[in-house]
Amino acid sequence: MSDLLNKTYTQTDTQPNNPKRQMLIKDLPAVPEITLLTKSGGIADDVSSEPMIKTLDDLKRNLQIAIELEHSTIPPYLCALYSIKEGTNAVASTIIRSVVVEEMLHMVLAANILNAIGGEPVINKKDFIPEYPGYLPGSDKAFIVGLEKFSEDSVNVFLKIEKPAPPLPKHEKNETGNLLFADPGYQTIGQFYMAIMLGIEYVNKHTKGGIFTNDPERKKRQLTQEHYYGSGGMIVPVYSIENAREAIQEIVGQGEGIDDTIEDSDKKLFGQTTEYAHYFRFNEILQKRMYAPTDTPKSGPTGEPIIVDWGEVHNMKTNPKLDDYRHQPDLLAKARAFNMAYTQLLDQIHMACNGAPEQLMKGMGLMYKLKYLAIELMNIPIKGSGMMAGPTFEFEKPVAE
Numbered sequence: 037m038s039d040l041l042n043k044t045y046t047q048t049d050t051q052p053n054n055p056k057r058q059m060l061i062k063d064l065p066a067v068p069e070i071t072l073l074t075k076s077g078g079i080a081d082d083v084s085s086e087p088m089i090k091t092l093d094d095l096k097r098n099l100q101i102a103i104e105l106e107h108s109t110i111p112p113y114l115c116a117l118y119s120i121k122e123g124t125n126a127v128a129s130t131i132i133r134s135v136v137v138e139e140m141l142h143m144v145l146a147a148n149i150l151n152a153i154g155g156e157p158v159i160n161k162k163d164f165i166p167e168y169p170g171y172l173p174g175s176d177k178a179f180i181v182g183l184e185k186f187s188e189d190s191v192n193v194f195l196k197i198e199k200p201a202p203p204l205p206k207h208e209k210n211e212t213g214n215l216l217f218a219d220p221g222y223q224t225i226g227q228f229y230m231a232i233m234l235g236i237e238y239v240n241k242h243t244k245g246g247i248f249t250n251d252p253e254r255k256k257r258q259l260t261q262e263h264y265y266g267s268g269g270m271i272v273p274v275y276s277i278e279n280a281r282e283a284i285q286e287i288v289g290q291g292e293g294i295d296d297t298i299e300d301s302d303k304k305l306f307g308q309t310t311e312y313a314h315y316f317r318f319n320e321i322l323q324k325r326m327y328a329p330t331d332t333p334k335s336g337p338t339g340e341p342i343i344v345d346w347g348e349v350h351n352m353k354t355n356p357k358l359d360d361y362r363h364q365p366d367l368l369a370k371a372r373a374f375n376m377a378y379t380q381l382l383d384q385i386h387m388a389c390n391g392a393p394e395q396l397m398k399g400m401g402l403m404y405k406l407k408y409l410a411i412e413l414m415n416i417p418i419k420g421s422g423m424m425a426g427p428t429f430e431f432e433k434p435v436a437e
Contacts, residue, residue: 089235092153092247098232099150103157104173105225106142106287108166109197111429112181112190113139115352118410118427119185124348128186131317138290138314140385144259144271144396145283147389149236151257152274153247159386160379162431169355172197176223183429185352191322198291198315199224200333226288233284240277248276256391263393290314350414352426360418360425367416367425374409375432377402382431 089095117132147157158164166173169182181197184190222228240247249255258273272283291314312320312327319337320326326339353360358375361368384399406427413425 087234087238088231090238090242092239092243095153095232095235095239095247096150096155098174098228098235099146099153099155100158101174102146102228102232103143103150103159104164104166105175105228106139106146107159107164108173108181109139110136111165111168111427112183113194114406114410115183115426116186116190116194118407119349119352119414121348121350122411124345125186125343127342128321128344131321132186134311135314135317140400141271142287142290143385144389145274145287148258148272148274149280149283151254151389152249152280153236154249154254157386157389159389160383164382165378165429165431168429172225174222174228178223182355183426184354185426186349187346188322191318194318195315195322197225198313198318200226200315225291229284229288233281236277236280246277248274248280257389257393259388259393259396263388263396350411350426351422351424352414353418353421353423356418356426356428358428358430360421364416364419367413367418370409370413370416371425371428372432374406374413374427375430376434377405377409378427378429379432380434381406 089098113132113136117129117136120129143159147159150157169180171177171179172181179193179196181193184193222231236247255275258275259271260273261271263271270286272279272286274280274283311317316327316333316337320342321344323337324344325337325341327337328339331338356371358368358371361371381399381402384395384402388394388396388399410427413427416425417423418425
C-alpha cells in the first residue's frame with residue numbers, strides 16, 4: 037500500500053533526492069516569543085495562565101474542530117493538483133501531493149489526541165465536508181477557501197491557509213472556551229493549536245489524575261506508525277501530555293516551520309531528512325524558485341528556478357456543484373461516483389480513528405481511484421459554460437440495494 041501511495045502522491049525524479057532538501061539543520065536559534073511551545077515542551081512564560089479552553093468538554097469540541105479544519109484544506113489542494121495537466125508542472129505537483137498526505141497525517145494526530153482524552157472522533161457525517169466556497173472551520177473568517185484549478189490565485193489562498201502565526205490575540209480573562217473563535221478570533225492554524233495546547237495543559241493540571249486515559253481498550257484506538265502510509269512526518273501515538281505536545285509540534289511545524297526557520301519539524305522531532313514547511317513549499321511555487329539552504333522566511337527563495345506554467349491546467353469550473361451537471365446525466369453520474377468514493381474514504385478514516393486502525397491503509401488505497409475519477413471529470417465540458425467539470429466533494433453514501 038505504501039508503494040501505491042508513493043506512486044499516487046510523489047514523483048521520485050523531482051524532490052525526495054534533492055540535496056537542497058536534505059541539508060543538516062544547524063543549532064536552532066533561541067525560541068521567539070510567539071513559538072508554540074518552549075524547547076523543553078512546556079508553555080512559554082509569556083502565555084496567560086488562564087487559557088480560553090478551560091474544560092474537558094471544550095477541549096474535546098475544539099479537537100473535533102481541529103480534525104475538521106485539517107480535512108477542510110484537502111479538497112482545495114486536491115482540486116489544484118488534479119487540474120494540472122499530465123506531464124507539466126512536475127515540481128508544483130510534487131509539492132501539493134506532499135502537503136495533502138501530511139494534512140491527512142495531521143487529521144490522524146488530532147484524532148489521536150482526542151482519543152487519548154476520552155473523545156470520539158467523528159469523520160463520516162454529512163457536515164464534516166465543509167461547504168465550498170467558505171471559511172476554514174474555527175477561523176476568524178478573514179478569507180474564503182474554494183475549489184479551484186491550479187493558479188496564482190489558488191496558491192495565494194494556500195499561503196493564507198498555511199500562514200505562520202503572529203502573536204496570540206488578547207482576550208479578557210472572563211471569556212470562556214465557547215468564545216474561542218469569536219472576534220478577534222484566531223488568524224492562523226498555529227494560533228488555534230496553541231490555544232488547544234494551552235487548554236490541554238490547563239485542563240490536565242486542574243483534573244485529578246489528569247485527562248489522559250489509562251483504559252487499555254481506549255489505548256488500542258491510537259493509530260501508530262505501523263498504520264501510516266509514508267511521506268514526511270510520523271504518527272505520534274498519544275498516551276500522555278508529552279505525546280500531545282509532540283503531536284501538536286509536528287502539526288504546526290509541518291505547516292508553518294519551526295523556530296523562525298523555513299524547515300518543518302520532522303528533522304528536529306524524528307531525525308528525518310529536512311523538508312520545508314507547507315507555507316514555504318507553496319511560496320516556492322508562487323515565486324517559481326526553490327529555497328536555498330541559507331534562505332530565511334524574510335529572504336524568500338533564492339535557489340534554482342523551477343518551471344511553473346499556469347496555463348497547463350484543465351479549465352475546471354470554480355466551486356462546482358452537482359446541480360451544475362443536472363442536464364448532463366452521464367456527467368452527473370461520474371460526479372456522484374467521485375463523491376461516493378470520497379465519502380467511502382472518510383468512512384475508512386473514521387473507522388481507523390475509532391478502534392479499527394488497520395482501516396487507514398485500506399482507505400488510502402481509494403486515493404488512487406479518486407485521482408482518476410477527478411481527472412476524468414476535468415476532461416468533460418459543462419455544456420454552455422465554456423468550462424470543464426470537476427469534483428464537487430459533496431457527502432454521498434451509496435444507495436442501499
